[in-house]
Amino acid sequence: MLKLTDVSKVYAKSGSKAVDGLSLDLKSGEIYGFLGPNGAGKTTTIKMITGIITPTQGKIEVCGVDISRDPEEAKRNIGYVSDSHIVYDKLTGREYVDFMATVYGVDPADKRKREEALVSRFRLADAYDSQISAYSHGMKQKINVIGALIHEPALWILDEPMTGLDPESAHELKTLMREHCDKGNSVFFSTHVLEVAEKLCDRVGIINKGRLIAEGTVEEIRGKTTDGSLESGFLTLTEEEDR
Amino acid sequence: MKNFKAVFSVILKSAFRRNKGGRGVSAIVAIVILSLVFGAYSLMTAFLIAPAFSMATDDGLGGNFSAFIVFITTIANVLFALIPLVTTLYMSKDNEILLALPVKSSTVFLARILYVYLTQLFFTLVMVLPMIVVFGVWAKMSVAFYFFMTLWCALAPFIALVVASVLAVPIMYLASLFKNKGVITSIALIVLFTVFFGAYYALFFNMNGSAFDPNNVYGALKPVLESITYPLAPFVAMGRTAVLSPETAFGTLGVVGAEAVNVAISLAVCAVAIFAALAISGFLYRRGVAFMLESAGVAKKNAKREDRKTSAKKRSILSVMMSREIKTLLRNTAFAFNCLGTMPILVVFAVVFSFSFSGDKSLGGFAFGTVYAMITGMAVSFNVGACTTFTREGEQFFLLKSIPVDIRVVIRAKHIVYSLITSIFYLIAEVATVFITRSSPLYVLGALPGIALIAGVSAMDMLFDLRKPKLDWITPTEAVKNNTNTLIPMFISLGLIVVLIGGFALGIVLLPAYSTFVGFGFTLLVAIVSLAVFVPILYNKGPAMIRAIE
Ligand SMILES: Nc1ncnc2c1ncn2[C@@H]1O[C@H](COP(=O)(O)OP(=O)(O)O)[C@@H](O)[C@H]1O
Ligand SMILES: [Mg+2]
Numbered sequence: 133m134l135k136l137t138d139v140s141k142v143y144a145k146s147g148s149k150a151v152d153g154l155s156l157d158l159k160s161g162e163i164y165g166f167l168g169p170n171g172a173g174k175t176t177t178i179k180m181i182t183g184i185i186t187p188t189q190g191k192i193e194v195c196g197v198d199i200s201r202d203p204e205e206a207k208r209n210i211g212y213v214s215d216s217h218i219v220y221d222k223l224t225g226r227e228y229v230d231f232m233a234t235v236y237g238v239d240p241a242d243k244r245k246r247e248e249a250l251v252s253r254f255r256l257a258d259a260y261d262s263q264i265s266a267y268s269h270g271m272k273q274k275i276n277v278i279g280a281l282i283h284e285p286a287l288w289i290l291d292e293p294m295t296g297l298d299p300e301s302a303h304e305l306k307t308l309m310r311e312h313c314d315k316g317n318s319v320f321f322s323t324h325v326l327e328v329a330e331k332l333c334d335r336v337g338i339i340n341k342g343r344l345i346a347e348g349t350v351e352e353i354r355g356k357t358t359d360g361s362l363e364s365g366f367l368t369l370t371e372e373e374d375r
Numbered sequence: 376m377k378n379f380k381a382v383f384s385v386i387l388k389s390a391f392r393r394n395k396g397g398r399g400v401s402a403i404v405a406i407v408i409l410s411l412v413f414g415a416y417s418l419m420t421a422f423l424i425a426p427a428f429s430m431a432t433d434d435g436l437g438g439n440f441s442a443f444i445v446f447i448t449t450i451a452n453v454l455f456a457l458i459p460l461v462t463t464l465y466m467s468k469d470n471e472i473l474l475a476l477p478v479k480s481s482t483v484f485l486a487r488i489l490y491v492y493l494t495q496l497f498f499t500l501v502m503v504l505p506m507i508v509v510f511g512v513w514a515k516m517s518v519a520f521y522f523f524m525t526l527w528c529a530l531a532p533f534i535a536l537v538v539a540s541v542l543a544v545p546i547m548y549l550a551s552l553f554k555n556k557g558v559i560t561s562i563a564l565i566v567l568f569t570v571f572f573g574a575y576y577a578l579f580f581n582m583n584g585s586a587f588d589p590n591n592v593y594g595a596l597k598p599v600l601e602s603i604t605y606p607l608a609p610f611v612a613m614g615r616t617a618v619l620s621p622e623t624a625f626g627t628l629g630v631v632g633a634e635a636v637n638v639a640i641s642l643a644v645c646a647v648a649i650f651a652a653l654a655i656s657g658f659l660y661r662r663g664v665a666f667m668l669e670s671a672g673v674a675k676k677n678a679k680r681e682d683r684k685t686s687a688k689k690r691s692i693l694s695v696m697m698s699r700e701i702k703t704l705l706r707n708t709a710f711a712f713n714c715l716g717t718m719p720i721l722v723v724f725a726v727v728f729s730f731s732f733s734g735d736k737s738l739g740g741f742a743f744g745t746v747y748a749m750i751t752g753m754a755v756s757f758n759v760g761a762c763t764t765f766t767r768e769g770e771q772f773f774l775l776k777s778i779p780v781d782i783r784v785v786i787r788a789k790h791i792v793y794s795l796i797t798s799i800f801y802l803i804a805e806v807a808t809v810f811i812t813r814s815s816p817l818y819v820l821g822a823l824p825g826i827a828l829i830a831g832v833s834a835m836d837m838l839f840d841l842r843k844p845k846l847d848w849i850t851p852t853e854a855v856k857n858n859t860n861t862l863i864p865m866f867i868s869l870g871l872i873v874v875l876i877g878g879f880a881l882g883i884v885l886l887p888a889y890s891t892f893v894g895f896g897f898t899l900l901v902a903i904v905s906l907a908v909f910v911p912i913l914y915n916k917g918p919a920m921i922r923a924i925e
Contacts, residue, residue: 143669144666144669179471182474182475183474183475184471184474184475184668185665185668185669186665203477204477204478204479205477207475207476207477208477210475212475214471214472214475218472219389219468219469219472219849220385220388220389220469221847222388222389222392222847223385223388223389223392227388231381231385232476234378234381235378235381235382235476235477235478236476236477265847
């Protein structure tokens with residue numbers, strides 16, 4: 133589904149590696165939690181997968197398509213929820229979703245069906261025809277999610293999706309992620325909040341200073357610590373690395 | 376190409392749609408006002424120059440004159456297209472998200488170029504159409520003139536885009552060598568802009584005797600027109616098509632043949648220009664975007680380092696806020712250009728006006744007063760920096776509200792910065808005026824009431840912006856252009872010119888021997904009123920106004 137082989141990124145001028153020799157393999161039906169402290173390289177990795185920036189080295193394949201070979205085809209399989217708000221906030225929610233559907237070439241009938249389901253699920257119907265700029269943070273995040281799912285992507289990527297969501301919305305989002313995977317798709321999301329990963333993920337990867345320092349099921353990571361919590365696993369691992 | 380329509384319409388909607396959440400007038404209204412102002416200005420200039428055009432056609436130089444118009448239009452487009460081109464192509468906030476979508480970068484590129492072209496075209500037509508009509512009617516031109524001039528001027532933005540996209544490369548490259556790229560780019564552009572306008576005004580006004588005598592205008596232009604035939608050959612080919620008359624067009628085959636060649640050359644030039652503009656900037660587009668995306672983070676890091684430096688020096692909060700204001704202004708090329716670009720022009724105006732008015736003996740002692748009033752009025756109305764200071768903060772505005780600094784200090788820092796910048800250029804302009812009009816050195820004192828007026832009106836400008844700052848811009852150009860917050864204060868300030876001239880006129884009637892000082896006194900009076908009204912409001916009501924914005 134998603135395969136990274138020895139991917140590195142050096143930002144021009146900064147010189148140091150923001151991502152260093154990262155390899156990942158994400159299977160269908162899997163939720164993958166990408167964990168790491170601030171500045172670890174999570175956003176950089178996600179931006180390389182989504183084609184926003186190009187890796188300095190290494191290969192990225194989405195559904196078997198090399199992103200550097202055929203970027204449009206690879207991107208068609210991705211739904212991306214970025215860590216910032218929609219910039220087109222002068223559009224209405226409906227216009228934004230229309231735009232995304234057009235760009236991803238979604239069949240109008242499918243679009244209407246999915247749109248209806250998602251909008252009612254997120255209770256966004258009242259605000260759907262008003263300008264996004266008037267939405268609350270949570271509503272903006274929801275319309276972002278609808279835009280990312282309107283083409284039922286095989287790979288759904290979210291960058292710090294839970295930040296600023298109330299518990300109820302966060303729960304909704306998690307349910308949606310689970311359902312998305314149950315249809316045979318995959319979810320890849322980043323977070324620095326551990327509880328999120330603990331309950332939801334089939335597999336987690338821990339990244340620190342650009343390097344993947346541990347990977348496995350939540351159970352496996354727990355096993356590497358004394359008290360058996362993911363949190364202390366996370367702390368021990370990142371600390372060892374810092375020494 | 377299939378996503379072109381979707382991308383283009385999203386770009387248009389984002390640029391022109393009014394923000395329903397906030398207050399504020401739609402960009403359309405601002406554009407209409409702006410085009411009325413420019414159109415009127417263009418119409419005035421057209422009437423001044425039309426007789427010279429007519430003389431040139433009688434002399435057989437009509438083709439060259441038309442060529443000259445297309446050429447000037449192109450040059451103006453280069454200057455005005457450069458910033459929108461660089462900022463919309465490379466600095467739009469939506470570049471990231473568009474890169475993540477399955478849209479070819481060439482599609483995004485074409486949509487952006489089309490957007491820049493259409494905005495350039497609009498302002499070109501606003502400036503050029505009144506001129507074409509006035510010239511055409513005045514010199515009794517044939518239909519060919521209206522048709523071809525409109526066509527070539529409509530294509531001029533494309534020729535300009537070639538030059539602009541080529542210029543954008545060295546500017547970005549040069550800038551990348553320095554730590555503060557924005558600053559270098561800004562300065563380079565402002566110099567370019569000043570040189571262009573200096574040359575433009577010098578050409579039209581730097582003449583012996585009265586500037587507005589058509590004979591003199593033509594006399595000064597004639598050698599220029601005669602000399603451009605070869606250096607500007609492609610433009611001359613276009614100009615020739617514009618002076619086609621029914622006689623030549625439908626006359627002997629030889630003439631028709633020659634004219635057909637000119638049309639063909641002109642079309643070829645435009646086609647090559649369009650192709651080259653697309654090829655050059657298209658080739659650089661993906662790289663340029665990557666360059667800008669990746670260097671954004673570096674700029675953030677630098678900013679952090681500077682914060683540490685400044686806190687180590689323990690400077691006063693006021694001076695920290697002032698230097699923050701100046702740095703954010705200079706680092707963003709679009710901001711610096713739009714806010715500071717007019718400043719050197721003030722000096723150019725002072726020089727040009729001084730020369731042309733001091734030559735006019737009939738004005739006598741009134742010459743200095745007129746130039747003084749115009750320069751002072753322009754200085755206060757050119758203060759785009761003050762008019763957009765809160766708008767330019769964009770999303771940072773809310774950060775500004777949350778930092779543990781007394782918001783009054785922020786207001787004071789902004790007020791001092793914009794009063795100071797304008798005052799410096801104003802002082803230079805004032806000294807130049809005194810020198811060129813050979814007036815008494817004592818007249819330099821006139822700068823004092825002028826500076827007081829600048830401080831008063833800056834406060835008014837800031838209040839206008841604070842009333843409804845337009846914080847939701849996507850490209851920096853949006854924040855400073857098409858903004859009613861700059862237009863209304865500008866109108867008011869331009870009206871001040873008339874008021875101030877009135878002061879000098881009053882002086883001539885009341886105290887002829889000291890008329891200039893009466894004029895200064897009158898200016899001081901106006902300045903005191905503006906200071907007394909706007910400064911207290913700004914400092915007392917400003918903090919509450921800032922708190923009210925969410
Ligand atoms: N545009 C950029 N230019 C230079 N360095 C950057 C840029 N963006 C991020 N970085 C650096 O790359 C590293 C990883 O950042 P990022 O991927 O944003 O981390 P995370 O998302 O895990 O918090 C950080 O050290 C950061 O400073
Ligand atoms: Mg991040």
